[in-house]
Amino acid sequence: MAGDALNHASMTLTEQLPILQVLVPFVAAPLIVFIGSRALAWPIAFASSVASFVIASLLLGQVINGDVISYHIGGWAPPLGIEYRVDATNAFVLLLISGISSVVLPFARASLSVELPPRKHTLFYALFTLCLTGLLGVVITGDAFNVFVFLEISSLSTYVLIAQGASRDKRALSSAYNYLIMGTIGATFFVIGIGFLYMTTGTLNMADLAVRLEGQGNNRTVQAAFAFIVVGIGLKAAIYPLHFWLPNAYTFAPSVVTAFLAATATKMAIYVLLRFMFTVFQPAFVDGGITLEVIILPFAIMAMFAASLSAIFQRDLKRMLAYSSVAQIGYMLLGITFLSETGLMATIVHLFNHGITKAALFMGVGCYVMQAGGGFYSQLSGAGKTMPWTSAAVVVAALSLVGIPGTAGFISKWLLIEAALDRGWWFVALLVVASSLLAVIYVWRLIEALYLGQPAEGATTQEVPLGMLVPLWIMAGACVYFGFDTDITLSASRSAAQGLLSGSVAVH
């Protein structure tokens, strides 16, 4: 299904888009540090993020029909040179990541003023931009080792970003430290896996790997590589029993960081998982093994239930949302296990829809932290009255989290159930519904606190500034918009799913 690869030799700007996608934020990050001006840091970061978003949109427009762009860095042809390879799958994820960062950054401006001392702002934006670079790089590159490099760029900056929460709560430091340990282990496993692949094939280019791995399904080294890569990336994606770093990291990081990471970082990891499973190892290899049924499927279902139950019992909104993220990742993994077009569509659409939903919700938490001093339900009591606009947006996004029809969350759950029924897994479809009911409960606890609780005596909390409300509402609006207009999400995910399932062997 993947169309002819386009080779880029000439130098028009359009053809340089793939490299610009990474280069713009990559240059912006050191620029912020060198200029060192607090006034200029935010504009530079924001401009680079918006530029990335524009580039991602242009790229998606080029590949949404199933075409593939192959960009050779420095003119070195793959497999020797590093190749950037854009197809519908990663263009869609690029759009998500750059879009989220472009919405979160304006929010950051006001939110950071209460969550971070001003002297740290300049470096914060530099790190943020660097993290964005890493995430975009992981997604766009067609080179396995390059994935590791960008993964480390994004991870290292993420550790520091999470640690910034220390100015409000010292536990941010231990959370960041734990995440550092776990993230490093994950990255190590990943690089070990790639090492095994390199041992077997002598190449690092993904498309080339795919060709050379064909017929090696019984090779022990390849099988070990697969296990290491799945577990390594699974750590970054916080698949169920590997998620323990996530709740603390999300809870104690500054709200902006959480909003950005929750919407992008785990999604990036899910993308890498998809990419390796389907483009590098090929659907036939995955289908031949039983990893999906024996490992991924049970843990996906456990995530849907256990994490949702944990979310129900939380008393802090931020922590509740963190657990809910783990549960939602279960849905994405579940989509993969169906090994069907609809299943992968469900995964990819949910990746997108959940990204915008969680971005909105965590921004909402940021608003509450600013005005109510925190995200504990006791602090949110009656916030529906004192902060009507924030609370309304949070409720909209929360409904999308549950998957209420008319919101984006519904579309992905619908696809997921459809995929389950297509496969004949009735029971799994029922489990999806049942776990959604758990989501109803934890979302209900939030709504109860917001609207049925009474504001504290003499509480004079007021609405947050427009600089925060507008981004929040953009995301909440997107939750509703993508619940009705499914053109972009469905066609992009369909191209992506078809591209992934067809493998990439045919191209080279």
Added chain:
Amino acid sequence: MMALDMMPTAFLFLAAAPVFLALPQGMLRAMLLLLVPLIAGWQIWTLPEGTFAQVQFLGMTLDMMRVDKLSRVFGLIFCLAAFLGNLYAWHVRDTVQQLAALFYAGSAIGAVFAGDLVTLFFYWEGTAIASVFLIWARRTEAAYHTGLRYLIIQITSGVILLAGTALLFRETGSIAFQTMTLGSLGTWLIFLSFGMKCAFPLLHNWLQDSYPAATVTGTVILSAFTTKLAVYALARGFAGTEILIYIGAVMTLFPIFFAEIENDLRRVLAYSLNNQLGFMVVGIGVGTELALNGTASHAFAHILYKALLFMSVGAVLFRTGTSKASELGGLYRTMPRTAMFCLVGAASISAFPLFSGFVTKSLILDATAVEHYPVIWAVLVFASAGVLSHSGIKIPYFTFFAHDSGLRPKEAPIHMQLAMGITAFFCVAIGVYPEPLYALLPYEVEFHPYTTSHVVGQLQLLCFALLAFAVLMRTGIHPPEIRAINLDTDWVYRRFLPRVIAQLSGTVGQIWSSLEDSIESRLARMITLLYRLHGSETGLARPMRPGSMVLWVAVLLGVTLVVNFIV
């Protein structure tokens, strides 16, 4: 009015919301709430039959507006009910209640015109979410919990509907909302979902639980839509499904026992609502043209007289602060007009000739007779007498007559009187001159309610019941509430002694409450267990050291490796 032609009626209600919010709280808002149902009613009246306003969604075509005779008659009565309910609630200055009423009516009307199950589902949930605010608007702890229970049931019904739709879609490739045959899991789920909203026996508790808990005006509005929407959905989807006849027959019977021992008059009305639904469900089950006409017309008349009864009891509650039979009595002295309206409602629900219940209920009774269901017919007749006892006599008698409670409340506010007056007018008008209503019905059926046998039969039933009641009053052996009703039933059901009935209802009540107790304690134990497993202190969500995290990683890697090597 091109735009109005193309606009689904429900959108009128949704579009009114921003206008409503833009207006200042007061008369203007109340007027808008009256205007919207009028425009909607006019639109429904003028729309040609057919399907329009189609929307593409997820690769399916949604029919937002399917106008035919069945949907039109329900659409019209919903508009009328919304108008009357809002008129009755003219004094309310609570934005939440007003908006809820607006969205609730809009969703119900939208559901009626839904041509496919997905659209139906959207509005189905819309009615659930909008209506719960009418209960919460009371703003008491008890109302909050009741509302929550109500919401859970209603949402669950919607979820089941969605599941059924998905299964049906896979099976048939169509989401069209049309007559279905029970058979596959999908159709059963849809049936169950309709049944929950229609308060089928054992699925009915939400109704008696929630309606009396709503605000004075909220109950009036609640009584009109949810269950009748379910009746419509059943009539559309499951006409002629025989099991409905028996379900309906049970529905007409069992609430009687509960209604008779109930002291809260609004709860009595909720039980009798359930009983009236039974008649409609039987009509759907019979499924002939005559029977479906009976169901549609009975729903039409029922919405009006039930609203009228809730309005009059609500007016009393509004003025005296109570709706307990034991605390009321003798109010006719100061609330004569409300008393009169209540009597009209009571006469209608008891199916006195010349009142609306008579001309509509006899359609259903006749349909069962024609189709040779003698037992069902007898049950319905018995149930009719039961209705007379608990709604026809108990409600007006213990509120406005009986022993003097000493209360001297003012007459109901003028807008309430107006709302009750209009409703009462319809009740009488339909009873006296039913032809316009018959013309609205889905099928062309020649039917004459005022035949000798109908009238005499009904009068016999009613007169003897009243006579027994009157004799007992005269001779002074008519003690407080409960026994009076039992004696009345005694006449109808000669072999049942009052004690048997009392015992029966007592036993049923006991079984039910012990069942509830055991379920409750089980639930509590389960939640404690879940908390221990998943809570932050002891469970899987407790803070973890890096070492244990890494252990998990190692375990998973090991398992994955083994799994890969084995296969």
